[in-house]
Amino acid sequence: MKVDISAIAWGILVVACAGLLLTDINKTETLRFSESELATSVGAKAGKNAGKNAVAKPELSFVLPPGGPPSVHSGTLTRLQDGQLLAAWFGGAREGASDVRIFFCRRAPDAAEWSASTIIASREQTTEDLNRHIAKIGNPILFADSRDRLWLFYVTVSFGGWSGSSITMKYSDDAGESWSKAKRLVTSPFLNVSTLVKGCPIECDSGHLVVPVYHEFVRKFGEAIILDRDGNLQSKIRLTAVRGAIQPWIVPLDQQASMAFFRQSGHPGRSVLMSHMPNVFASDCGRLETSHVPNPDAAIAVIRRHNGEFLMVCNPIDSGRHRLSLATSSDGVNWKLVRHVEDGDPPDEFSYPYLIRGASGQYHLIYTWNRSRMRYLEFDEEWLENEL
Amino acid sequence: MSPAFWAWSHLSFALLIANLLLPLRKQRWNFPFGVMCLLIPLALGAWPLRETDFSGFILAHTGNLSVPIFILLVLELLAACGLTQPHCRRNRRNANLFWVMCGILVYPSALGFINADTYAVGYLKPMAWCVLALSGIALICRQKILALCLAAAVMIHQLRLLESPNLWDYLIDPWLCLAAAFQLMWNAFRKNPESVQESASCSGLRQK
Numbered sequence: 001m002k003v004d005i006s007a008i009a010w011g012i013l014v015v016a017c018a019g020l021l022l023t024d025i026n027k028t029e030t031l032r033f034s035e036s037e038l039a040t041s042v043g044a045k046a047g048k049n050a051g052k053n054a055v056a057k058p059e060l061s062f063v064l065p066p067g068g069p070p071s072v073h074s075g076t077l078t079r080l081q082d083g084q085l086l087a088a089w090f091g092g093a094r095e096g097a098s099d100v101r102i103f104f105c106r107r108a109p110d111a112a113e114w115s116a117s118t119i120i121a122s123r124e125q126t127t128e129d130l131n132r133h134i135a136k137i138g139n140p141i142l143f144a145d146s147r148d149r150l151w152l153f154y155v156t157v158s159f160g161g162w163s164g165s166s167i168t169m170k171y172s173d174d175a176g177e178s179w180s181k182a183k184r185l186v187t188s189p190f191l192n193v194s195t196l197v198k199g200c201p202i203e204c205d206s207g208h209l210v211v212p213v214y215h216e217f218v219r220k221f222g223e224a225i226i227l228d229r230d231g232n233l234q235s236k237i238r239l240t241a242v243r244g245a246i247q248p249w250i251v252p253l254d255q256q257a258s259m260a261f262f263r264q265s266g267h268p269g270r271s272v273l274m275s276h277m278p279n280v281f282a283s284d285c286g287r288l289e290t291s292h293v294p295n296p297d298a299a300i301a302v303i304r305r306h307n308g309e310f311l312m313v314c315n316p317i318d319s320g321r322h323r324l325s326l327a328t329s330s331d332g333v334n335w336k337l338v339r340h341v342e343d344g345d346p347p348d349e350f351s352y353p354y355l356i357r358g359a360s361g362q363y364h365l366i367y368t369w370n371r372s373r374m375r376y377l378e379f380d381e382e383w384l385e386n387e388l
Numbered sequence: 389m390s391p392a393f394w395a396w397s398h399l400s401f402a403l404l405i406a407n408l409l410l411p412l413r414k415q416r417w418n419f420p421f422g423v424m425c426l427l428i429p430l431a432l433g434a435w436p437l438r439e440t441d442f443s444g445f446i447l448a449h450t451g452n453l454s455v456p457i458f459i460l461l462v463l464e465l466l467a468a469c470g471l472t473q474p475h476c477r478r479n480r481r482n483a484n485l486f487w488v489m490c491g492i493l494v495y496p497s498a499l500g501f502i503n504a505d506t507y508a509v510g511y512l513k514p515m516a517w518c519v520l521a522l523s524g525i526a527l528i529c530r531q532k533i534l535a536l537c538l539a540a541a542v543m544i545h546q547l548r549l550l551e552s553p554n555l556w557d558y559l560i561d562p563w564l565c566l567a568a569a570f571q572l573m574w575n576a577f578r579k580n581p582e583s584v585q586e587s588a589s590c591s592g593l594r595q596k
């Protein structure tokens with residue numbers, strides 16, 4: 001009798017696979033946004049602490065002193081349970097230069113000044129960690145989860161422009177003193193290009209993270225990736241396939257429904273886009289709607305206020321990035337401009353806002369100031385109400 | 389980076405180089421020569437280059453190789469050394485058709501040409517069972533190499549030997565789809581006097 005070796009090999013493989021699949025105990029969890037991510041819970045805290053932590057007079061300040069890298073961009077903020085505020089941004093000779101590094105600094109709850117900045121990621125170190133050539137890095141996102149584990153997501157490019165990016169991740173369990181090795185997230189079947197990160201991650205009650213990302217190669221559209229509490233990629237959600245809807249900010253409405261806001265890229269007469277998703281985890285995308293806020297192909301940041309309204313930081317002009325403003329809306333489509341944070345003239349650039357809320361309901365905003373410094377603003381509901 | 393993935397990327401690089409040398413041969417390689425053709429690129433791949441090594445530099449531009457292309461590169465090398473039979477043309481054509489169809493299913497969707505994201509299906513557990521079933525069908529249809537490639541891809545995915553948690557990344561890569569499409573087109577446009585003989589050898593019949 002002739003023995004068919006390939007059939008035997010196949011049989012062994014299939015039995016082994018079936019065994020592994022059957023013993024795979026990872027149950028599919030029903031994901032829900034964490035209560036702490038919802039506006040109502042923060043609103044309650046804010047109400048309790050009203051007056052106690054009020055920001056008497058919001059003032060604009062710079063995060064880093066002059067004399068840093070010639071070009072800085074893409075600031076990000078997060079806060080730890082003890083009230084420490086942490087910031088990161090990228091800086092170097094210019095955006096996309098090989099000497100660009102990710103800088104990091106902190107501000108203690110009662111401190112007036114930010115600490116001196118340190119480098120937490122560089123092209124060289126990332127190349128070594130990933131054992132592959134990295135030409136440039138950029139777009140950091142910091143996020144502290146409910147365990148106070150600090151996550152850093154940033155993009156790395158091996159070849160080409162930003163559309164050749166993939167997402168790399170690190171974490172720190174000691175508030176940013178030391179960091180894990182970089183780990184690459186494989187999010188695309190096309191040589192793992194082109195997924196970029198910009199928006200603020202959201203934590204689920206199971207500890208999973210929903211990280212808003214976007215795709216830029218051939219077509220541009222918004223997505224989100226879901227990571228488990230150990231940073232392992234679990235799945236990917238297509239937020240929209242409409243061209244040019246990038247850099248999503250996901251704002252939870254309840255434990256599954258959310259609103260996503262997008263920067264509009266590449267179209268004349270651009271404006272901020274939004275989409276209501278009844279269940280973001282089921283990739284249940286709603287129709288993309290156009291808001292009445294002009295968008296000069298510039299990043300936005302949106303969060304929800306304690307009263308359920310949306311608060312957006314954007315450049316509400318048709319071209320240029322010389323004006324940065326705060327706007328509020330109850331439905332996400334119709335917006336009311338509250339005030340200008342910056343109002344300059346071209347070629348001034350006040351861009352890439354990143355907005356988070358503190359434990360007591362204050363808002364913390366960081367943005368790029370003329371590509372040379374990172375600027376920071378802290379304000380509260382009371383101040384916002386007075387402006388309305 | 390896990391040691392398994394490190395070994396995979398270095399071996400992939402060495403296999404690629406060794407297979408690129410195949411068209412240069414004038415006669416069948418012997419086994420020691422085949423091993424040498426693998427060892428030299430392995431050593432070359434470990435050569436330091438710009439904070440990484442040569443294979444890491446190339447890998448950054450080519451992406452990770454999928455399981456089927458890895459197996460096919462190994463089989464080509466073994467066949468060149470006379471250790472296995474070359475993959476017969478009809479089976480190769482069928483396998484190529486399969487890889488191209490997979491590519492059509494995944495890449496346009498991943499690039500956003502349609503709303504649905506077929507790549508995201510690769511994160512779901514039922515897909516692994518479907519691929520196993522497909523490999524069974526391939527075996528029944530006497531597509532042994534294809535069946536082995538599919539089962540091995542599921543196996544390596546379950547063991548999480550590579551970086552990606554998505555089964556599609558274990559099943560296909562753009563180079564496999566491009567090579568398959570190129571081979572299909574090449575064979576479609578060239579005269580093929582050996583087709584009867586090839587067809588007979590695929591079905592296990594021996595020509596007299």
